[in-house]
Amino acid sequence: MKQLDPQVLKSIALSRSIIYDLLSSCFLYPYRISDFERLVKSRIPRARDAAKYLSNLYPTMDLLMKFLDVAEGINNYDLLTPIEVDFTKVDYGAIPYEGYTHTGYLDMNVEISLRKLYADYDLALNKEFRDLRGDHIAVEFAFMSFLAYKEYEDPADALKYIEEEDYFISNHLLNWIPTFVSSALKLVKTDYFKLLLNFTRDFITRDRDVIGFVRDAYANPGGG
DSSP, rough: OOOOOOOHHHHHHHHHHHHHHHHHHHTSSSOSSHHHHHHHHGGHHHHHHHHHHHHHOOOOHHHHHHHHHHTOOSSSHHHHHHHHHHHHHHHTTTTOBBHHHSSSSSHHHHHHHHHHHHTTTTTOOOOGGTTTTTTHHHHHHHHHHHHHHHHHHOGGGGHHHHHHHHHHHHIIHHHHHHHHHHHHTTTTSSSHHHHHHHHHHHHHHHHHHHHHHHHHHHHTTOOO
């Protein structure tokens, strides 16, 4: 394939890390407007920049821009309440856990295997994740954000991290999140959640392809 400048690869990795970090935070329940401002609104400026940078690689980045426009307008609890209602419907009706989506119950085998994987990178769930299991959508997105950031931060080991991203998106994210999104879309009413869910599905589907050609670029730095 065409040789890619190392700085371009770093910028792609950083931008992808920012998008995954945003998605992770968007799937954490905002109990107060201050939670929403901290989890979502504080991330909007960087997410906009990342979306603009990645727009040529991800055809549906316009969905993210529309979502960010809606999120930016949530400035009081009356506007947040319908989103919280949708959160409750999703949490109890679609169940945003990988193990549940596979089996219909909270499968401890999935939880254990993911905890071991996180531990390989000296990661543990902190209080930000409110005692969520390791297979919750927010946790899995946070792990992808971490891997993409390490790819950006550590060029010498970038191939190692992109290969882990390739494994994780193929064997975890894409194995359950599209199914979860389809179930959740039947439950939600707000434009906020509809845009979030549709972008989530489209982003991870395209991201597998992007990971593939970035991995090839790292593996064959001279092109060809």
